Amino acid sequence: DTGVSQDPRHKITKRGQNVTFRCDPISEHNRLYWYRQTLGQGPEFLTYFQNEAQLEKSRLLSDRFSAERPKGSFSTLEIQRTEQGDSAMYLCATNWVGVTNSYEQYFGPGTRLTVT
Amino acid sequence: QKEVEQNSGPLSVPEGAIASLNCTYSDRGSQSFFWYRQYSGKSPELIMSIYSNGDKEDGRFTAQLNKASQYVSLLIRDSQPSDSATYLCAVRHDAGGTSYGKLTFGQGTILTVHP
Numbered sequence: 535d536t537g538v539s540q541d542p543r544h545k546i547t548k549r550g551q552n553v554t555f556r557c558d559p560i561s562e563h564n565r566l567y568w569y570r571q572t573l574g575q576g577p578e579f580l581t582y583f584q585n586e587a588q589l590e591k592s593r594l595l596s597d598r599f600s601a602e603r604p605k606g607s608f609s610t611l612e613i614q615r616t617e618q619g620d621s622a623m624y625l626c627a628t629n630w631v632g633v634t635n636s637y638e639q640y641f642g643p644g645t646r647l648t649v650t
Numbered sequence: 651q652k653e654v655e656q657n658s659g660p661l662s663v664p665e666g667a668i669a670s671l672n673c674t675y676s677d678r679g680s681q682s683f684f685w686y687r688q689y690s691g692k693s694p695e696l697i698m699s700i701y702s703n704g705d706k707e708d709g710r711f712t713a714q715l716n717k718a719s720q721y722v723s724l725l726i727r728d729s730q731p732s733d734s735a736t737y738l739c740a741v742r743h744d745a746g747g748t749s750y751g752k753l754t755f756g757q758g759t760i761l762t763v764h765p
Binding site: 565567569574575576577578579582584589590623625627629637638639640641642643644 | 684695740751752754
């Protein structure tokens with residue numbers, strides 16, 4: 535257990551519905567990354583927050599996707615008008631600046647999304 | 651050419667053998683490299699990080715890095731059935747400019763250790 539939690543762990547939704555996922559990092563983790571992983575592939579970067587600022591977004595993050603980290607603690611990832619191609623594992627990873635090995639990212643358990 | 655490539659699997663080794671997993675990367679400026687283990691249905695778990703050329707050992711795991719050849723490997727000694735998983739190689743895009751340390755992963759190599 536890395537101390538990073540994600541909710542829900544599983545989500546089944548119908549095409550066209552909106553979904554929201556939450557990530558709770560360890561309190562002192564100021565860097566937060568979202569990744570998406572499809573079957574048989576490695577995780578792909580979606581977006582990055584440093585504290586509450588969203589500093590980088592992947593081209594994978596279409597305008598149907600939005601992410602927030604309002605107080606620099608937990609983060610949410612919302613997908614609007616879901617499509618079957620959105621079915622994947624959504625992973626949150628965090629680390630923190632100021633200690634040794636600050637480049638290591640620790641993943642939460644992930645949210646598995648199935649769009650029917 | 652993919653940014654991070656791993657040797658195609660699956661890889662099957664007998665219990666007690668050495669498993670060798672390989673990874674090449676295209677960004678010559680990368681400085682930080684990681685190996686993650688992922689069990690089926692679970693999230694990636696960090697097992698090794700390496701930043702300097704040479705070998706880094708941690709228990710039964712040894713990571714090897716050769717920046718000139720843009721090559722990273724992971725050796726698992728005395729392989730156990732519990733080591734059966736997908737192993738992911740990840741390269742960090744070092745912070746600076748428009749990059750903030752995101753990881754680029756290979757597609758993973760499935761390892762099976764049979765009794």
